[in-house]
Amino acid sequence: MKQYLKLDEWNIIEEGFNPENNEISESIFSLGNGFMGQRANFEEEYSGNSLQGSYIAGVYFPDKTRVGWWKNGYPEYFAKVLNSTNWIGINIVIDGESLNLGECEVKNFTRILHMKEGYLERAFNAILKNGKEIRVNSKRFISMARNEIGTIKYSISPINFDGCIEITPYLDGDIINKDSNYDEKFWLEVLKGVKPYEGYVMLKTKKLDFNICSYMRFDITKNGEKLNTSIDTFQKDKYISNTAKIDCCKNDEIVVYKYVANTSSRYYDIDTLREVTEDLSLQAQNAGFQTLFEEQVKAWDEKWTHSDIIIKGDVEAQQAIRFNIFQLNQTYTGQDERLNIGPKGFTGEKYGGSTYWDTEAYCLPFYLSTAEEKVSKNLLLYRYKQLDKAIENAEKLGFTNGSALYPMVTMNGEECHNEWEITFEEIHRNGAIAYGIYNYVNYTGDKSYLGEYGLDVLVGISRFWAQRVNFSTGKNKYVMLGVTGPNEYENNVNNNWYTNTIATWTLEYTIDVINYLKENDIKRFNELENKLNISPEELENWQHIIENMYYPEDKNLGVFLQQDGYMDKEQVLVKDLDSKHLPLNQKWSWDRILRSCFIKQADVLQGLYFLEDRYNIDTVKRNFEFYEPRTVHESSLSPCIHTILASKIGNVEKAYEMYLRTARLDLDNYNNDTCDGCHTTSMAGTWMAFVQGFGGLRVKNDKLILNPLIPDQWEGYSFKVMYRGSLLKVDVTSNNIDINNETDKEVLLSIYDKNYTIKGYETLNIRR
Template identity: 30%
Template sequence: MQPIGSDYLFAPEPWQLTNTQTDSNHNMLEETLFALANGYLGTRGTLEEGHEGKGTSCEGTYLNGVYHSEPITYGEVAYGYASHNQKMLQVPNGKAMQFSLDGQRISLNSAQSGRRWLNFKDASYNRDMRWQSDSGKRLSLISRRFASLAHPNLLALRTTITAENFCGRICLSSAVDADYSFSANKADPRAGQLNMADSLRLQKSTIENEQIQLLHEVNNSPFAIGTSVCHQLSHTPLSVRESHSDSCPALEYEFELQQGETLIIDKYVLYRHNSDKDFAAIENALTQDLQQINSLGWQSLLDQHSSKITDFWRSSDVEIEGDEGLQQGIRFNLLHLFMSAGKDGHSNMGAKGLTGHGYDGHYFWDTEIYILSFLSATNPDIARKCLEFRYHTLEGARKRARQMSHKTGALYPWRTIGGDECSAFFPAGTAQYHINAAIAHALRHYYQASGDWQFIQDFGAEMLFETARLWLDLGHFNARKDGQFCIDGVTGPDEYTAIVNNNFYTNAMARAHLQFAVQVADKMQQDCSEVFASLCNKLALNTEEISDWRQAGEKMYLPYDNNLGISKQDDSFLDKKTWDFANTPADHYPLLLHYHPLVIYRHQVLKQADVVLTMYLLDDAFSKDLKKRNLDYYEPLTTHDSTLSSCIHSIEFAETGQYERAYEFFKDTVRMDIDNRHGNTEYGIHTACMAGSWMGIVNGFGGLRIRDQQLHFEPHLPANWQGFSFHLNCLGRRLKISVGRQHCQYRLLEGERISIFHHGQTIELALQQSIEVKTQTEKQP
């Protein structure tokens, strides 16, 4: 695949991503980009007939929150190391369909012409192609698939075949493939390793009434999985044959077509699981699912699905006037975020979503710091469900805290699926205690954006208090630092610096965590004293401990260098020598693939934003002058080897008035996956980076900050654009903000009157009212 102008791999289109190549060396990248998901199931954008052409292909269908567990092998082990890795499963692939004509396989790889595209508007994967047999018979094939957003257990596929210049017989083998695997690059820690044979054990396989059903037990886990397939056909087949196979059961059809006639095949694939290996319950549920799906039919199912995605775009769309490539990029990113987010309260969002096996499907802090920034401001119901997942794994976090020798509180795992710590490399894993502060930040941000006090009472306060009390056990009041509260032996977001004392980000976020915990305790005591008393009784929490939180927050040590006038990343960072960037070959990035961690740890070099991230997340706790000085010092030391980095720098450059640099970093973020700028999108998308691209527009160029449940804007129009707009769904209101060359427009689309702030100026908005104010526009470079 060759770049298409401006180094784009795909032609810019506002509402879709298209590939017109019938054979490509970039199959795995395209399979990631064309993936579909609905929060429960995800499937890569592979061909129904499988791949026969050049390059490598990676099949994959996944269920969010379903995993198998395997022991972690250590050369040397110590107390408290994570013992098992939870790995996202490959589950049976129900997409498998092979058509043939006169015994010759019909495939995209051998087509005369073909096109595949991801439709952003309706979250569907589509393709059309023209194919000719060796004997000159021509046909056209059109297919469409969607992972239903209305019926989360359903993957729906429609294929139409038209006989263009012949009368004859078309054969179809429609299967469920339960025996595929893939081996990734073992030298790349970002890539996962998956093999279905290692994780699933068949319990039952049946074909009855032209329906295929498989039941599998997941090895070394409590899960059972069921897969069912049925079809609806436009033509009565000449024959139907059952192919019984444990690994790939299939139904084989033969159809007679007249010239110009079109055959329509609708295939419905349903997945179910439970965590107590109750196979009878799965079978009953799948039977009911099949009855419902068959009664609804294709068009009703599509309409219900389309209604959900339409609602999403109403509350989330971002429009960019003046750059089609960036417009395509942001909508692609928002679509994948919506498709990937767990929506049931028992799953979350992996770093790669449901598009690939990278990072073994693990959930990180990415959700709370990046993704919930987007969801809380646009789709609060989904944000709430992601936070409920953390509540449902709170007991595991308590157990992990005890394992880590903390006598009280809860410590959330750095990487997990089911709630157990899965990080085998503790310096850049378990040591990142700031995961607790990330969850507290997400709780605070969700509450500020939604006003959902009931959630705080029901779930949030317990998580907040249990994670807050850990800081008092981890840190200490240091007499050598005038009694300030210090936190030793942790790793911050910058994973090129590990196991340090007083990481600025960790200390500052812990301070905000403790302060919010005290605020919530005070409010609960005042507004719902009985609920508060019951929770304190449950947690054995008393007023003395809350007072300790207040004191630790007030006395938190935030390292600062008076000579440079900057925040110190940690106590020792500025004492190290600077990395020799000038003599580091370009092909030696990312550094983590070319240098031992100890070599990296000895230098002033950053993988991603650390102090700079603190400046953004804690907003008006720091002056803009300090933010600028920190940017000036730390950005030249940052490799941006993490996709989480560029977006934060973009926001902070915008906040400090450095708009050209802000735009430079934004452009690096928004098409990160579409153009595979980090060279590993074939293993799955980068969900945090995608959320960061929204943040770059809304929090960066839009200047949105949510303070005390009020919306503050400081919008600036990039010189390269004619205008941009975005939607918010905050505090029970839906708004649209449009930024043009001369004016900004604020419009309240739904909800009661609200006061907002534009560069500090109060604006009162009534329902369906638009207010225009003067734009602060960046000058042309």
């Protein structure tokens, strides 16, 4: 764990430049707006370790799979959101010497992520090898008000000399993904053009024909006065630049304002893409930096109005939760149902920027409670519109009759993950997608979704489960063989408890939805019955599976077994491991990990989280106290589930420990992997840990439930929840709970098992 960032309630602050931390900081200080993202790379040249990252949402490349040998059903490619045109570049040359923080002396370095206003600021003094010192301050943001616009204000001042400063703003499309399987560059040039104070680069992918265009414009001022100096233009393959040479005196301030529009053919016709991008950049330049900045502050104020969480008395926890919320809000906005959320968001290349089951299991609750209904609905529609591909994926593995297996990793609905134990075995992901439908309908009350979209998906998934099980004559039960559960430190196991459980739950829920539609919308049900060819015999078969599924259990211990044979393993607790062995995934062989009892993330506990209403508190407690000590939490998705369950059973100390771990996972680099991107979907889990854990938020029988508890480390906290058209602010201290309805819509609540009704603009006070 590396803790080098200052604690602050609203800002992420790095003081002093340590090149060893640079790639970590590039991830942490990333910016985005749901349509594009940018790692916190330097504008000027840098020869040290860096992962250049500029990303355009939904623009990806099918990078050819790289495996040692081929298996039937292997995907041919791994989809990757592409590292696209480097639009932030501004090279600086001082009297013939380049400004390069990897080669000069750096003093007074600060990097600040201003989360409240949504911008990145960096300042430093640099002493070059020729002895000349300059002061630099840069501010940049990606506009939350204008989807295509990124803006930079870059200021340079000579400290101890008079001389010439060369400034070269540029666009560079000749880039490569660091994770390219065969070191291939994925872009081809389409067009480029350059003239003084502006220029553009238009590229297309070698496959799939995505086109992107970046158009830059810039202004230069000297001591506040706009310059109209002569410009040298330059272009080469996929690259354009302008160079201005400016004579300066000591303490002069030269400021470059760079305005860039980044667009893609996902939103504009290829034939008009360049013209549209040119116009958008001109609009941004005409508006000017200050106006764009004011728009940014206003847009972020609206985001924080609906999603802020306040923690009193614990700056470490306060900073962390706001950082997580900030990254979530700039990763996904819900404006485009074709987009989804990658595990690293816009902060790095790992996992390809593709969609995993993380979205339904961890991200959906955040957007349900902090954004308007259509945002979370669009996450579900993403899967609905890929149902045909899910059926194709299942067919490739031998399933029939409309069975649907949603991919573990995807951009367009096709499976593109190529580790066999995940691609073919980690099928529990299907259950998370079904649960996502339930979660959305249960929270929003939008039951119309079931007839319009939901049942199609549920039937496809249920048909997969019904064909994936087989009947064991020895056990006289249905079993599920050769799977990998959420705990990826177990492969090819039989009867993973969670997978078996979520499978039968899906069958039950699908039957419930069918019965609901029969009773409430028979016309629509009849249409779906014919369309999907649902028969009574099929439903009877599902019911037989539900009633006769096998679930591994140790009755002596009173716990559900993670899978058959789990107790055959040597039972060692994590606390008894020498710390030199951790993290296991970096210190042990895979063979040793697979033979151990250690658990990567919540597995049985994942099921107890999803389906908590099925199990009494004693059952949850026994399973938690058995499995948590065996869990190494080497998945970023692990601590949040443990926080929620620890809160549920009243273990507030453990809940706080797990909360800090999930909340500060990236800020403190817990797993030594923040350099390749932040754990964006885990950040949604952090929100869950807080609101569902400490806040006790649930929705049951169309009623919002709160059961708040408070760690000893906190003086109090507050969070906001959007629920069926209302916005509630919940304030919790050791003595009081205040709930303020900030809208005119009445809300029915249950708090500590007592019912209340809060009228519009009313505040409810409860003594604890």
